[in-house]
Amino acid sequence: MFKMKNRILPIVALLLLLTVALSAFLPADTFAQAFNKTNNTYTGKTPKYVFLFIGDGTSFPQIAAAEMYLGAQKKTASPEIKALDFTNFPATGVAATYDSDSFIPDSASTGTSIASGIKTGNGIINMDPQKKTNVEPITRKLKAKGYKIGVISSVSIDHATPAVFYANQVSRNNYYDIGLQLANSKFDFFGGGGFVDPRGERAKIANAQDVLEVAKKNGFKVVSTKEEILKLNKNSGRVIAINPQLDSSKAMPYEIDRKEGDLKLSDYVRKGIEVLDNKNGFFMVVESGKIDWANHANDAAASIHDTIEFNNAVMEAYKVYEKYPNDTLIIVTGDHECGGLTIGFAGTEYSTFFNKLEKQTMSYIGFDKIISDYKKNTKPENYKLEDLFPQIKAAFGLVPSGDAKSELVLTASELKRLQDAFTRSMQASADRKYDDHEKIIYGTYEPLTVTLTHILNNKAGLSFTSYSHTGLPVPVYAVGLGQELFIGSYDNTDINKKLVAITKADK
Ligand SMILES: [Zn+2]
Incomplete structure (x- = not known):
């Protein structure tokens, strides 16, 4: 290993010297041009x-x-x-x-x-x-x-x-x-x-x-x-x-x-x-x-x-x-x-858990439909997040507590986020007036659905910065x-x- 280094070092030094010497003869922007210009000319056979x-x-x-x-x-x-x-x-x-x-x-x-x-x-x-x-x-x-x-x-x-x-x-x-x-x-x-x-x-x-x-x-x-x-x-x-x-x-x-x-x-x-x-x-x-x-x-x-x-x-x-x-x-x-x-989330640091995304069985559009059906078939005074737990489990694999077999147990703070989003989703969209923070956490999407995808993404170690x-x-x-x-x-x-x-x- 040391022998290799001994042989390579003089070569590297020589190359460096050559580069410095050459650059003295060439204007700086010639290097920039040589690197920036992409080749858009072609003389070969035309594809069919x-x-x-x-x-x-x-x-x-x-x-x-x-x-x-x-x-x-x-x-x-x-x-x-x-x-x-x-x-x-x-x-x-x-x-x-x-x-x-x-x-x-x-x-x-x-x-x-x-x-x-x-x-x-x-x-x-x-x-x-x-x-x-x-x-x-x-x-x-x-x-x-x-x-x-x-x-x-x-x-x-x-x-x-x-x-x-x-x-x-x-x-x-x-x-x-x-x-x-x-x-x-x-x-x-x-x-x-x-x-x-x-x-x-x-x-x-x-x-x-x-x-x-x-x-x-x-x-x-x-x-x-x-x-x-x-x-x-x-x-x-x-x-x-x-x-x-x-x-x-x-x-x-x-x-x-x-x-x-x-x-x-x-x-x-x-x-x-x-x-x-x-x-x-x-x-x-x-x-x-x-x-x-x-x-x-x-x-x-x-x-x-x-x-x-x-x-x-x-x-x-x-x-x-x-x-x-x-x-x-x-x-x-x-x-x-x-x-x-991006691949990476503050809460999961250097780890990802992509297999958790396998638990998702439908797109956000599919779950939006579940929410709108629930609203249609339920009296407003009876709206409860708990009613949707079976559908949440089926769509995203997320469970509220206790299920020892599940890796996707919702934490107390995740449940709180879901409860807040549920309250928003149960309002008629025309009545939802979002403050700046809510605009960032829900975008223009169904609040409960987008909170569920965020929670699952984050548990998998992924996150988004924008809608x-x-x-x-x-x-x-x-x-x-x-x-x-x-x-x-x-x-x-x-x-x-x-x-x-x-x-x-x-x-
Ligand atoms: Zn687009």
Whole structure:
């Protein structure tokens, strides 16, 4: 060992001297430039099959939480993670996510950066920050080159992230106009969630044309049963496939709530690949939108289950890569972080207990329903937290006391928090006036439910700092033709520039 040191030390000293000597001849910013410039040029073969996966609200914490949760299921003495498959892709990078308004962006601005390569403001779909000029998403450029285009989302198909691949709007909330742009697009496959405002009711447009009727007139086949969707194939023509089970936001259910046998994100990717299959190739963008919503609600278990299904969806694309490794590119990234999730909590110090999250059997939405049913079926003078203990145990594994077999016994201070939250939840939402402290502990969520997820998260050693997005960068994983361009540290607009270079979309 000492011998090694003796040999290495002079080499290190020599290298240091050389570096100092060299830097005297080079201006300081040359070093900075050399390190800062990411490579957005490509001269290699153009891929025929291009996949872009976007985990909404998905950054390092969401991915790490899923990998640790899966690893903890092995119940090994020392910590072990089970890597999500896409994190093993050969090329890994980091992308900055800030937009032209804030270090903390939204899905419209970050989506625009990824789809069209510019920085813009919060809520804007494919327009400059002044909302004057439209920008063209890569999908339209590739359509013009002969690629078929597919857009899939687990939330509504007119939501900000899918919309940036086919629409231009001053606001992401223009759901009707976004829907019309989808119906009038020349694209080939839309799958997953439904439409928020297909008849223009929300936009208060008199005699509005039905978005789905416009789509049918334009040659789209619209399917919305499992049987029809499973029958889709390369001869189905242009398709809009809407999931049979949708929530009030027209999104697919959370994975943790999905019933066995119902369609999931990976089913849409598999079907989309079949529909889009053609000799000129295709570009498919897939959004897992509810990872974001789970993190807004601080529901770690729901986030983890959707992240695992996101990985399953990526692996459907990976089968194409395995079959056509010299014709395929797969990119997996997030648009921004959400919730300020982290691994670690003041109360659990250096420990985590991921297996405790296995006790959660439904999403926060599922428990919200239990609360609203309880209120409907109980006279206000009879409201008691104790009535809900069986449901709390079934949904989160949390028990009030005494159960020797349970690791999830509520402490006195946790019970007090639940009692306070229960009192708030039993009030009509219009009557709930929150002080600053309550705004922080409940956000805009059902007080009892969000307190239960917080308690379970914290017992597992996880915590959230926000009900909104945060300014963390996101990881980028790539495999296939041009993968090397995605190595390193760059801006989210560079993801677009790299994709444009690799697919020669501008030529
Ligand atoms: Zn969000």
